[in-house]
Amino acid sequence: MNNQSLDSVVYQFIEDAGNATKSLGMGRVLGQIFAYLYFSQDPISLADMQDTLGISKGSASMGVRQLEKWGAVKKVWVKGDRKDYYIANDWFGRILKNAVMDTLSEKMESYASSLGSAEKSLDDLADGNGREKFIRDRLKHLGDFHDRVRGLVKNPLVKALFK
Amino acid sequence: MNNQSLDSVVYQFIEDAGNATKSLGMGRVLGQIFAYLYFSQDPISLADMQDTLGISKGSASMGVRQLEKWGAVKKVWVKGDRKDYYIANDWFGRILKNAVMDTLSEKMESYASSLGSAEKSLDDLADGNGREKFIRDRLKHLGDFHDRVRGLVKNPLVKALFK
DNA sequence: TACTTCGTTCAGTACAAACTGAACATAACA
DNA sequence: TGTTATGTTCAGTTTGTACTGAACGAAGTA
Incomplete structure (x- = not known):
């Protein structure tokens, strides 16, 4: 060779x-x-x-x-x-983690901000009619999911996978 | 409102x-x-x-x-x-999983193919000199990481997180 | 059968992101 | 201090991709 x-x-x-x-x-x-x-x-x-x-x-x-x-x-x-x-x-786990964090964590913040301001707007105009309740419920459900994904990062099991 | x-x-x-x-x-x-x-x-x-x-x-x-x-x-x-x-x-876990799988799994196949053909080429020309050994080692290490990421998908703990 | 309504396709376009390279900044050296 | 060697920056260019819209196909209607 x-x-x-x-x-x-x-x-x-x-x-x-x-x-x-x-x-x-x-x-x-x-x-x-x-x-x-x-x-x-x-x-x-x-x-x-x-x-x-x-x-x-x-x-x-x-x-x-x-x-x-x-x-x-x-x-x-x-x-x-x-x-x-x-x-x-050559510590790929760490590299991948850093790259993902770097590109995703600021986006997560931005999503949280969108959710927050939508909720706030809804509160300001609350009158409890059908459509408003529907939207509020869906927003809530989306927020819960967002929190779950956020929490995922701190999960020790997930952390271990990037070691 | x-x-x-x-x-x-x-x-x-x-x-x-x-x-x-x-x-x-x-x-x-x-x-x-x-x-x-x-x-x-x-x-x-x-x-x-x-x-x-x-x-x-x-x-x-x-x-x-x-x-x-x-x-x-x-x-x-x-x-x-x-x-x-x-x-x-509104089953976000499932949606996210499907989207990620759809966009990533074919890429993972492609990476596996690159790794495979590189290994094969190395085997064909093996003579065990220093540089070849170095490259072989790094390729091995990369392959191990690829397998670990691949296995991650089947991990029951990870699966549960997408429920 | 001809007409209408709707969904799909894909060549062309518009736009955004990646990359270039020349000008600039910085630091070593003589 | 002037000169050379190197890294950085960013306006301009190139490249790739998401989106458009006209043409088409399919399926219902009169």
Whole structure:
């Protein structure tokens, strides 16, 4: 086996990972960068990423920062080189958790806010007619579900699954 | 309280729901349609959706079909009318589960396929040098995590949370 | 059978998100 | 201090996708 055929396996995987993150709505470069680092033994610089992945300076910089935020990659020091180097973290449970939290928790807040203001509006105009009661009931039911999903995060059983 | 102010509460919610589904990558109309049905006491036709939400015929048709696929809405019969009418289901746990499964399970298959073909390629060219071993190890670790996520779905504890 | 009403399809469009790259900021070095 | 090497930012461009609407099909009606 030679390094070239090993490379082709890795390149294929980089492409697949890019498609995966893209189809998950996270953009293609995130998957590409992470896969590249994940299969590299040595730390990788931003310039390496640009060259190997054929992406722009801006994409490499912003992509790697996003991954760092989620704990997916880590900056490392390479003696005698001014460049920033990165390696991949392989604690997937933690990475997934961070990414999901980061993208979902602010949305949950926003949903709570919508529910709250709807309830408040209803209270202001309450007269208890049929339609108002119906809407109030449905709002209540939706709020209960929202709370349940919210509570799910704190559930120790679920927490354990991300360890 | 009059119906107009009730309407404005509902309209606001429809807008919020549309933004929510949109930001989750499911398109705005899905949220709009579901919210409209969810707060309507009577069954709603496709024409109603077009009028109330200001969306096209095509969007109403395709949106409602998607929601039906996930069990979020149900077609109902209205005597003496040829139109199709729909009402919202309120079993959110089931709806969420169906939606997540529908959008994720095929992706999981695709990831498994990528992992599989990478492993196979490695086996074909195995010579046990350092880099190949490194890549093989990382691939193994990734595969283990994939299996763990896959198993998560069948976990009775998780299942219970979607009841 | 011709006409009307309704739902579906899909090529085209409009819009939003991802990516680019040049200008800028920062820090090391001579 | 000027020069070089590097990272960041963001206005502009590209790309992808959700939505539109006209054409079509199906099924009821007169």
